[in-house]
Amino acid sequence: MFKGRRTLYERLTSVVLVRTPDIDEPSSTPWPSRAKVDAAAQGAAAVRSEAKDERRPRREQSLSGYQHSMHRKALPARSVIPTVCLALVCLFASAAAPARHRSHTEGGTPGDFSYYLLALSWSPAYCQQSPDSPQCTGSRHYGFVVHGLWPQNERDWPQYCDVHVPVPDAVVAGIIDLMPARGLIYHEWSAHGTCSGLDPKAFFALVRRAYETVVIPASLTRPGAPVSQSTSAITSDFLQANPRLTSDALLITCSGQGAPRLREVRLCLNRDLSPRPCSPAALRGACRAPELILPPIR
Numbered sequence: 001m002f003k004g005r006r007t008l009y010e011r012l013t014s015v016v017l018v019r020t021p022d023i024d025e026p027s028s029t030p031w032p033s034r035a036k037v038d039a040a041a042q043g044a045a046a047v048r049s050e051a052k053d054e055r056r057p058r059r060e061q062s063l064s065g066y067q068h069s070m071h072r073k074a075l076p077a078r079s080v081i082p083t084v085c086l087a088l089v090c091l092f093a094s095a096a097a098p099a100r101h102r103s104h105t106e107g108g109t110p111g112d113f114s115y116y117l118l119a120l121s122w123s124p125a126y127c128q129q130s131p132d133s134p135q136c137t138g139s140r141h142y143g144f145v146v147h148g149l150w151p152q153n154e155r156d157w158p159q160y161c162d163v164h165v166p167v168p169d170a171v172v173a174g175i176i177d178l179m180p181a182r183g184l185i186y187h188e189w190s191a192h193g194t195c196s197g198l199d200p201k202a203f204f205a206l207v208r209r210a211y212e213t214v215v216i217p218a219s220l221t222r223p224g225a226p227v228s229q230s231t232s233a234i235t236s237d238f239l240q241a242n243p244r245l246t247s248d249a250l251l252i253t254c255s256g257q258g259a260p261r262l263r264e265v266r267l268c269l270n271r272d273l274s275p276r277p278c279s280p281a282a283l284r285g286a287c288r289a290p291e292l293i294l295p296p297i298r
Contacts, residue, residue, distance in 0.1 A: 108158030111197025113151035117282055118210045118267045121147040123180075124295035125261040135180035141297050144216055146178045147264060148188040149207045151195045154279045163194035168201070175204045178211055210273050215241040220294070227294040229262075231287055238265060249275040254287035262292045 123145050127136035135142060151158055167189050172182055179185050185204075193203040217237035231252050239245050249268045254260040266285075268278040 106158075106160045108161050108195055110161045110163055110195055113158055113195060114153045114279070115151075115271065115276055116210065116269045116273070117150045117152045117157075117278070118214070118269055119147035119150065120144040120211075120214070120265045120267070122262045122264065122294065124297055125255065125263055128261070128295055133181060134183075138180070140180070142180060143221060143297050144265070145180055146207060146211050147184075148192055149196075149203075149210055150192045152268070152279060152282055155281050157281060158195040159191045161195040165194075165200060167204075171200050171204050175207060178208060206273075210269060213269075213273055214267060217241040223294055223296050225296050227296070228291055229294060230291055231289065234262065234265070234292065245275050246277070248277040251278055251283060251286040252292075253285050254289050254292055256287075256289075259293055260287065260289040260291075262294050263287075 121144065123135060123142035127133065130136065135145065167186060172185050175185060176182070179188065189200055189203065193200065196203050196206070198206065217240070219237055220234075231254075234252055235247060235250060238250055239247060245267070251266050251268075252262065253264045253266065255263055266278075266282065268276050268282060270276045
């Protein structure tokens with residue numbers, strides 16, 4: 001009678017167990033947080049609920065009266081063990097997944113990275129998706145703004161390093177013209193600045209210096225109407241405006257929709273802010289669309 005449930009449980013656990021690391025891999029995974037435990041338990045409960053809904057019509061046809069009532073009362077108790085086991089298997093399998101399956105490393109060592117990636121976001125495209133953002137509702141109309149200055153490695157990147165220093169208000173006031181939202185500034189410090197090996201004041205001063213090394217092409221300073229332009233043309237405009245750049249030090253990202261919009265121009269920089277080739281980890285985000293729409297600055 002319960003063959004269906006056992007088969008579902010065995011199938012799910014077998015799928016999850018495939019994702020566990022090899023037995024000879026070193027065990028350096030931190031103990032999972034309470035949030036991950038709760039998320040895993042909720043996921044297992046959802047799977048159990050869907051499976052119960054699928055079986056219900058057959059049960060109600062085959063059981064009646066007292067047997068049907070007793071069966072439905074006993075079901076939750078019998079399903080507790082599989083549910084808890086499944087939750088724990090999901091939790092530890094995801095927590096112990098090998099780092100090679102991820103593109104970033106959380107909790108890295110501050111200052112231990114290869115180079116920086118400067119991300120310049122095209123604000124009009126962002127404001128089409130998030131019109132209520134502070135950078136979209138003020139009196140100033142932005143073109144390119146700084147999304148972030150991100151420590152990078154050749155194969156991945158560190159983030160959320162173990163540094164617990166707040167960003168002073170004076171530092172926020174000094175960079176908000178380039179990063180026009182307090183939430184963005186706080187997030188970029190927590191996610192990326194903490195891995196730079198610098199304090200907030202020095203990190204955001206470096207952000208400004210990195211931005212000032214880039215000349216925005218004249219065609220992209222204040223377009224008053226939507227423009228359709230090829231990715232190669234945008235790249236060419238940046239290379240002409242910045243002779244020290246090379247094509248392998250620059251990449252463009254886009255929205256990926258049916259009519260893709262320019263999202264960001266990203267530049268790969270050494271620690272001294274000189275251009276360098278982007279690593280494969282950075283190039284994975286490059287736009288593949290031949291033509292992009294540039295929403296106008298309004």
